[in-house]
Amino acid sequence: MTMRTFRSYDPDELWLLPPSPRDWLPEDHLAYFLADVVEELNLQPILATYGGVTRGTAPYHPQLLVKVLLYAYAVGIPASRQIARKLEEDVAFRVLAANQRPDFRTLSDFRMQHLPALADLFVQVLQLCQRAGMVKLGHIALDGTKVKANASKHKAMSYGRMVTEEARLQAEVAALLKQAEAADARDDAAYGPDRRGDELPAELARREQRLETIQAAKAVL
Template identity: 30%
Template sequence: MGYICGEDRNQIQFYTNTLEELLDEDNPVRVIDAFVESLNIAELGIQRAEPANTGRPPYHPKDLLKLYIYGYFNRIRSSRRLMTECRRNIELFYLVNRLVPDFRTIADFRKNNAKAIKLVFRAFVKVCMDLNLYERELIAIDGSKFRAVNGRKKIYNKEILKKKLVRIEEHITSYLNELDQADQNERGTSHYSSEEIKQKLAELFYPLSR
């Protein structure tokens, strides 16, 4: 009896699934997509809100905004990691239509639109709070009646909401600073080419083959 085998890596395949079908209907990524599509990026002051008539076409600012919002809520704290996720993450396949912006493009977009990105983050957090996306749960009810009980910690007055918004603002600022720091640190990091990787692998496995 043999082992369970996967698919041949060299086998040509024809996939019939669309990006729409790869994602569950209740996936929060759909909220990110709908939110960003509803924005007027020109009013936010985002650069290249209107594409130029000449030159190489840029990435759409809305695609880069979606990428940053996704990174914020999934704790992805570097432009290089965001680029990597674009290559392998099904949710990002859907969100940015399989685009893979270079990490420098991603970092420059943040640098050139820092104020607008902060406003977008703040607005999206408010949307998530309004939709209860932070603590969403599925509850099955069989028709019984229950007495409602609300803890004091879940009662929000004007003062508590003000403090929460301040903490959100601090968290957004901290996240953007971490992105800047991570990008600066990665500039001095060496990255191997495909040929160098093959050479390293050959050196690694050579003693095992003797």
């Protein structure tokens, strides 16, 4: 009987050249769009809080953290522990973070420390998406086609409508940030402030010991 031939598969194979993160996602992916939008925003209110010369370990760049958090909230991932896991496992998150991996506490602390500025940036992102005619941003409904059509027809939205729409977006952003706060509080209560909750037991964390444990378990089956 002829053996079936498969494509080469070696999980431990080393790559001669590191791949560019830009090759990991299609060009029209939401992560790239959101990254481009954030790069056009003024992050000075956040940057100004960092002071001068860094002593000790340099912090993660605020632009990285803003991109990651806003993308996570837009696609329905409010919990910092889930976001940290995505930074290890999800291509879009890894692209946004340039393969850096801030932990869940860093993400949570950043959100809490810069909550007003982050909320304002999120509203700006949604407004820009509306003006671009987008119907939604991830899971967030925008109805941008009507906004764009109205702006084209009347050159500018009426002041009253602008205020109403901005208030709606602010309320939506506030609700999303509240979800994030509640999710982190729930996870802190469940796992403690310093644990992510999905850690392997110590005896399974190292591959050599893990294989021994698996083989021993298999032997008694």
